[in-house]
Amino acid sequence: MSQQLYLSSSPHIHSGETTSKVMHAVIYSLLPACGVAVYFFGPSALSVLLIATLGCLATEVVCQRLMGQPVTIADGSAAITGILLALNLPPSSPWWLTLLGAVIAIAIGKQVYGGLGSNPFNPALVARVVLLISFPVQMTTWSAPAPLGSGLDLVTTATPLGAWKNAVMLTGQMPSDLPGSTADYFLGNMPGCIGEVSALALLLGAAYLFYRRILTWHIPTAFIGTVILLSGLFWLIDPAKYPNPVFHLVTGGLILGAFYMATDMVTTPVSTRGMLLFGVGCGLLTVLIRLFGGYPEGVSFAILLMNAATPLIDRYTRPKTFGTPGQEVVR
Amino acid sequence: MKLKTFTGGIHPPDNKQWSSHKAIEDCPLPAEFVVPLAQHIGAPSVACVEVGQRVARGQEIGSAKGFVSVPMHAPTSGEVIAVENRPHPWGTSLPAVVIRPDGEDRWSTELQPADPSELTPDEIVERVRLAGVVGMGGAAFPAHVKMSPPPEKQIHTLIFNGIECEPYLTADHRMMLEEPERILQGVALLQYVLGAERVVIGIEANKPDAIALLKKHCLETPVEVMSLEVKYPQGAEKQLIAAVTGLEVPSGGLPMDIGVAVHNVSTAAAITDAVLHGRPLIERVCTVTGPAIREPKNLRIRIGTPLSHLVEVCGGLIEAPGKIILGGPMMGFTQLGFDVPATRGTSGLLLLRTEDVALHAESPCIRCARCVQACPIKLLPTTIAAYARRDLLAETAEYCVMDCIECGSCSYVCPATIPLVQAIRYGKAAILAKKRSSQI
Amino acid sequence: MLAAILSLGCIGMIAAIALGFAAKKFAVYVDPRELAILEALPGANCGACGFPGCAGYAKALVAGSIDLNQCPPGGADVVAKLAHILGFEASAAAREIAVVLCQGDNRKAQLKYHYLGLEDCTAAQRIADGPKVCPGGCLGLASCQRVCPFDAIEMTADGLAVISREKCTGCRKCIAVCPRKVIRMTPSEATVHVLCNSHDKGALVRKYCQIGCIGCNICLKTVPDAYKIENFLAEVVYEHDAEANEALPKCPTKCIRDFATGYPEGSTQLLASASSMTGRQK
């Protein structure tokens, strides 16, 4: 009889939540945003999504085979990287660009570090930044949305943030005719990356993740809060030059970044205070780069930079151990 | 009204419906008792009977060795048939006294009842010590030690633990429902001995019947019955103190350092028996439960009853179990078989089927921080475990591994199913071993 | 041109004088032997000597508080060098290597239960004395492999640790970590070992292991000098093991192995060369 018995150290029960369940929930939460993107940008968005996702899965398989490790694509983490990468690319990305991004994300962003859980930087953002620096033309060619059934063709245009930056660079003033209204931006009717266009769809997905308790409020709140505060400050100082906080909120990748990229568990701090600090850092850097930097959009860089700071944040924001006095122990 | 609680913790399904409605039954005597000489924290007792000797129920069969130690007593009258190493719930073979009952169940004549109003506090503590009373929540720490704090540590708050936060277990719950007088007498005795100003009985809100009953009994007394939020590990000593008083036991310290003492409600009942009737701790209530047992029950068992007998009394097995657990599912110990005996700390026997055993393969940590949120001590379990597994003992110690209470919350919530608690235990053992070797 | 030579020369001169002055004025003495010893040591910083790294050992050697032969990875060569530096004659330490005294992998030896949890022998041993019925057998959870600084330990597919005779430097780290004390230091020239660590009676051993020593005394009878039996477990007497391998064919459970003929079953390690393995110098 003892042959069938299991013995182990306590505890002997488990919540049943597993890594792959968490990952799959994240995938589901991203589906509305994918749907909106396909609605506004048509088949080109769909193909970018497919190429990125399949590319990531294939790269993961090849890497794990090469290194003689068990293949773990079923856990869904590579698929998430693929979807997030696609959401961070312009809908007009050529297929080779998307594929290259997928390979970079998984091979350099993740597998060289030992795969899931080991990568210090968000793989999708690593790929996006590599592409942005290597292929600036393709990565900044944006299309105006052409909703399915509208009969419109995709026309090259500038993102709202890009239009603002160009105007400020040239004239030092806010442009008078920014494309689209705030409502358009919120729903996703604006040019931009596949996934950053519809704040509404992203918020829907995020709500699901909150419900599943996969997201905690700390990072998104701190991130978005800081952006609103800081951009609001500049707006109050010179409304003719700096756009208002709502503009910052609904254009560009802030919502996508704050809810999906900056909350990637692997590359962010573990303690509550650490998460808040991380979010504030992301917000600061985002606004700085958006308003004063060379790039119109700073969310990706901000998150990557804070990823780099994560080990240090973890180190200096350890929770106070129960029963220890006052300040926590810092080495 | 928001109920009091501590920070951190988890909400596992409590699964108490199997046995919470079953009244306590007296377990019939088994064919043979195996009374281990080590059943408590501290020095094991030493056998003081010989093979062939006749013993009476309640007679001392193992004498205490040192202050943090308690004597052992015969669970029934009968003959000592062996004093030898027997399988022990801790996983190895340890010295035990084996007794064959004669069926008479005759009490020892040496036991003297007493009137507590004529006893000094020291005499009460001595009676508790002689009766071998230990903490009955599971850790089995000798009760008399907790009852005699050094004079400079005045106890101002006395807390009774009726939390029973371990899933499945219902023994304390039934005790509170069926024997409130016995418990409250013990409460009064302890209050008298320790001179505490405030006395609180903490019960989780999922036992409304017990709360109502004890409140009724305590109407005329200074004892306060407090309903606490349902959360694991509310019943852990430090967490209970934090929930009730808001005080934190200092790291590495004892509750008495902040003027608090915590006793289990069942311990209070045992103290009543010891002081009033002179009866030693030879029986306790134990929940036999789980999906693999035919008839879950709350049994009043004698210490030393083999587990196989408990299974038999509960109608046998539905199927061969996948895991045999002594204690609750969060902190209990798995057993190799049914030949080990129940001890003074055995609050439950839980039998899981093979399909109930969590078999997820371990995957890499994704730093989701659930363990950090769940840890009631506010440690970073994943970091500690990672360091411990790489034998980086200095870092392990620096992340306060020694403060871990091994409640299992982190392992329970870990989506990567990393054996965090086991890694932490491993780290603790390695650090202690290193300390010991450097002292020599 | 002249200006260049002169000004650079002047700068150099000023710097040289300042440095020379500082070297005298601020000199701190470091024993040159310490540096020489550090140079001679292998530099693996394995800690086998009991000091934190090679530098610590070097310091202790110069202070004269420790023997020369505390560096197993360095072997006899290093002992000779150290002796030369410190002005002693070498008292060569015999090279010893570690051997796992067990062949009972998961197929040959019975398990008590299914172990769930940390892949570590010490952790598993704490749960009902480990998942193997045999009280002394290798648990196969690779604690020794992880601790080996020289990558000398292989885990077979069926969970048995096998130590490479070439790679082992005798640092004893595996011995310290093994909770079952199944690893033992042996003279490196000895190739015949009784690969069993169970002191149980023969009948019991037969029940749980196909390849355990049952204490039958046949090896002792065949080559009386080379074996001894204590508590139902045979052991090679390494002082007189010249003919030990003659008992091999007689052993009923095949628990004696001559490493000159190969590693235990399941190991993928090959003998480096016939000469180095069988070369028992006499």
Added chain:
Amino acid sequence: MADLLVILVSAIFVNNFVLARFLGICPFLGVSKKVETALGMGMAVTFVMTVAMVVTWFVQYFVLIPFGIEYLQTIAFILVIASLVQLVEMVIQKVSPVLYQSLGIFLPLITTNCAVLGLAVLSIQKDYTFLESVVFAIGAALGFTLALVLFAGLRERLELCAVPQSFRGTAIALVTAGLLSLAFMGFAGLVKG
């Protein structure tokens, strides 16, 4: 004043010595295994850079230019910096063993570091005044320290990761340094420095 701030910010972030100019890679890779040592190294570098800047500025404007031998700049700077660092090391070792324990061991590593030399040459090229040079030196050193400490944090974390055998050690460190440098490119254009 605003100029000085621009120089400082530019030297720390935009034109970070390690991550944008790729100077001082040797100590960046060598002394970044632990955050503590990285901090020590950062302090040592800050100290040496500032002192070296002061001395080389004087050498440049009071020796090299008056004598018309600017073409010997590199040799002269190496000579001066190397002996200066040696001198400082010796003095510290004798005067303050405690400071030497925490800082001194790094000093030989920086003796002829390209970051220190590069700093001197760059600031001369840019025609910085004395004050600007010193601010530039401090900024560069702080940038170096920032990069080093960030990197050390990352490497400490990598110690706990299951990095594939073939990528362990310097390989993965270089990949990480590359990615860190990529992230720092986000600061491009922040100030014109």
